[in-house]
Amino acid sequence: MTTLTSLECNIAIIGGGFSGTLTAINVLRACPPEGLRIILIEKNRRACRGLAYQYDDDNLLLNVPAGNMSAFAGEPDDFVEFCQELDPAFNAKSFISRRLYGEYLEEALRKTMHQHPGVISIINAEVKTLHPNAGNTSYKLIVEGSENIIADKVVLALGHFSPKLPTGIPEAMSSQVVNALDFAAIDALDRNATVAVLGMGHTAIDAVFRLTSCNPNRKVCMISRRGLLPHGHRFNPQPPNPGTFPAWLVASPLTIRAYASAIREEAKTREANGGNWRDVFNELRPHTATIWKGLPESERRKFLQKVLPYWDIHRHRLAPASARRIKQLIESGQVIQIAASVKGVAQTSSGLEVEITPKGHKDTRTIVVGALINGTGPSYDIATVGHTILSQLIQDRLIKQDEQRIGLEVDDQYQLITALGEPLVGVHYIGPMLKSKYWEAIAVPELRIHAHQLGQQLANQCRHTASPL
The missing domain is CATH 3.50.50.60 (FAD/NAD(P)-binding domain)
Incomplete structure (x- = not known):
């Protein structure tokens, strides 16, 4: 025994x-x-x-x-x-x-x-x-x-x-979707096939860099509902300014609408005076936890539903070289940036047919790709x-x-x-x-x-x- x-x-x-x-x-x-x-x-x-x-x-x-x-x-x-x-x-x-x-x-x-x-x-x-x-x-x-x-x-x-399976993709197709964090699976894809990457955040951009490094001629479609890419850091980044709670935010009511309006106005003021909007987010960062704790659940929900994508592209910025690289890939036409919702995916003899509804339109269209990568970010x-x-x-x-x-x-x-x-x-x-x-x-x-x-x-x-x- x-x-x-x-x-x-x-x-x-x-x-x-x-x-x-x-x-x-x-x-x-x-x-x-x-x-x-x-x-x-x-x-x-x-x-x-x-x-x-x-x-x-x-x-x-x-x-x-x-x-x-x-x-x-x-x-x-x-x-x-x-x-x-x-x-x-x-x-x-x-x-x-x-x-x-x-x-x-x-x-x-x-x-x-x-x-x-x-x-x-x-x-x-x-x-x-x-x-x-x-x-x-x-x-x-x-x-x-x-x-x-x-x-x-x-x-x-x-x-x-790992990210959730995006809305519009049936569970039965989950085995056909590659995780953007799985570089071994990405490397094993047909290097000549067009690939669709769902998402435009940091995880999706990592996948795009891997795909285009494997084949500098490969076509990649990046698809997200709003079509928003993260901004880049400036080439000469300034360290955060540790200090007291920002004076420009002290009088704001405890609502997401008021906070968002105050941040926009302060960013405009900084830019108009020769400053940089990034400093607004840097100065806010040490106090974000205090603000978050003070928000009622209803306001937190509004932030997650309406503001989060815009917050993320300003707050979670790319390294300057990374921002430059993704910009060049898009300008060259190798990477196609599509603002659209995915409505369905089907396997055909020619590959995967991805049905999308472009932002601002009611009609759907279909793109055919060799592989689909989920880069929508962690769950x-x-x-x-x-x-x-x-x-x-x-x-x-x-x-x-x-x-x-x-x-x-x-x-x-x-x-x-x-x-x-x-x-x-x-x-x-x-x-x-x-x-x-x-x-x-x-x-x-x-x-x-x-x-x-x-x-x-x-x-x-x-x-x-x-x-x-």
Whole structure:
């Protein structure tokens, strides 16, 4: 008879991308107790990389200048110094490849593990379920491909999920649609066939760059309902201006209409006076969470339904080289930009027939392509993403989706809120689904602060409650 054993630890972190890795590092930077043990569980072979930094393609650039990409909130030059050890020409205004940023995170974890030997263990496996033990004083993780884990505290750091199948595409056709994040599948497509990419945001643009790198003559149709591409950063980006709440917004009523009007007017004023509209968004960014928390659910809903696409193209900008490249591809005619809704897709002997209704028209038309790529951006609707552990936690009523279906409900200590509205003590979440509480929660400048705060909390809790194993 085989005896089943379990690994034991103080903290189990599920997900080894940016958020999970930085949480582990920040626990150790906060003077943890003797005997602490952390297990970092990442289903992919390489920890630290996540979805954003997994590719070895230097065409994919960070969309934030290096000077604002330090992994550590109190060390603003950390990433720039890492880059300058590789090439002194890099500076705070450089837009670095995502590959190098992944190396930076790996190096940060290696240094931490070297300074604290034996504390962090990395397991390449997938957690299938999470169950409270008696009294909710510890948790049992059922792990596929490894021993099960008993942990005093758990951190869910699950990152982004694949995009939803867009409206208009039947479920039966889902196998014919390529995920824009699956570069292996993109590379395997017929290099001479025209490809349609759904979406015009960062994920879709990544797919377009990959497609056109494989074949500089390939035709690509980019399709989105509004036909909006992200703006680019200026070539000489200015660092955000940390300061008090913007004076031009203080008197605005707590409505999306009022905020949007104030932002437009301030942007016009800046441009008229020789400034730049981008500075308006940079100055607003540190205060966005406060604004979001103050909005009633009805106003949040209006923002998501009516304003979000326009907010995204101004707030989430492209690196200058990326903006220039997509502009040139469109101007050359290699990439065709189409504002339209997809009404249907059918497989024919000549390829895929995509039925679309162009913006401002009632009549539909059909385009024929060799492949269809879904680049509509990550899904945050936990009820539909189909993630194993999230499905289990939903079924067991251990997590709660926010009203707008963009994330998870958490308390001020990042603990998950159950379906009963109570904190699941000792089980925390960090990652992009914090946007339900803070809105700004998908980029490094915000996530590093959350990772720092959560790491500090976990270290303090372990000092006071956990005895050495």
